[in-house]
Amino acid sequence: MIKRILLLCTMLGLALPTLAQTGHPAAGSWSGNLIPLSAEDPQRIRLLINAMDGELAGTLNPGRRGVEMTSVSLEAESWTLTIEADMPDGKLVMEGKLSNLGSWTNRKYRGAYTLGNTNGTFDITLN
Amino acid sequence: MKTKLFAILLGALGTIASVHVSAHHSFAAEFDANSPLKIAGTVIKVDWTNPHTYIFLEVENDEGDYEEWGFEMGSPNGLMRRGWTRNTLEIGTEVIISGTRARDGSLKGNAQTVLIAETCQRMFAGTSQRDFDESSASNEDCE
Numbered sequence: 001m002i003k004r005i006l007l008l009c010t011m012l013g014l015a016l017p018t019l020a021q022t023g024h025p026a027a028g029s030w031s032g033n034l035i036p037l038s039a040e041d042p043q044r045i046r047l048l049i050n051a052m053d054g055e056l057a058g059t060l061n062p063g064r065r066g067v068e069m070t071s072v073s074l075e076a077e078s079w080t081l082t083i084e085a086d087m088p089d090g091k092l093v094m095e096g097k098l099s100n101l102g103s104w105t106n107r108k109y110r111g112a113y114t115l116g117n118t119n120g121t122f123d124i125t126l127n
Numbered sequence: 128m129k130t131k132l133f134a135i136l137l138g139a140l141g142t143i144a145s146v147h148v149s150a151h152h153s154f155a156a157e158f159d160a161n162s163p164l165k166i167a168g169t170v171i172k173v174d175w176t177n178p179h180t181y182i183f184l185e186v187e188n189d190e191g192d193y194e195e196w197g198f199e200m201g202s203p204n205g206l207m208r209r210g211w212t213r214n215t216l217e218i219g220t221e222v223i224i225s226g227t228r229a230r231d232g233s234l235k236g237n238a239q240t241v242l243i244a245e246t247c248q249r250m251f252a253g254t255s256q257r258d259f260d261e262s263s264a265s266n267e268d269c270e
Contacts, residue, residue, distance in 0.1 A: 006133070029171050029218045031185055031193070044193060046171065046185070048218045062219030063169060064245060127171040127183060127195070 024051035025101050026074050026081050032124030034113055047083070047124065060085050060092070081109060090116020158237045162228040166196060170220045175203050175213050182216055182238070184224070198224055198238040200252040209251050221245065
């Protein structure tokens, strides 16, 4: 009996680190650049995405000048994340794929965007 | 047999516990007290963990590029005794950190104070307040 209890305690102890392996793949704080197809300089962008009960919501450039996302959706079969927001420069639509999902520090979100009359690509990394 | 099992269990638990202890270290081993730094940036991540809390800033350098700086602070318990909560620094908060740079020259430091730019609130963030001179905490950086 004691042997079984000791074994159970050991297994529970070893299992504790796995509790950290949770979370939505899109949730978190992201940083990167919008890279216009024109010769303009890249534009820095930060994303803060939250997942509550499977629903995604978020803020672009969180902080004093943050803009709430009007829509965030993830198509899980292809890991395509689409974000929309009404920015001061016009409507922003970002559509890209999440990759390197096994990493907590180097997860990528890459794709294409339109912002008002401009468009380009983006390269964003999970912080 | 029971003694053997107990020893094995103790060993396993000790190994698990040591994972957390490995993160604790001497200040002087990692940071250079003679290399003070003051840096402004935007909070992009907060790790509210023992034995040290870490905050990470996005900082624009002189070339216009963005760098990620990491700063070690006191333990969550120590910070809470000084008025911090887990949500004191939200993602996107603009701060100015005064502290000490890492010896290896990496983008790392030990934060002594954190000034929240928007509210002008200056908070002690280190592990020991013996070197923190309140009178030197001017508000010249506040907006």
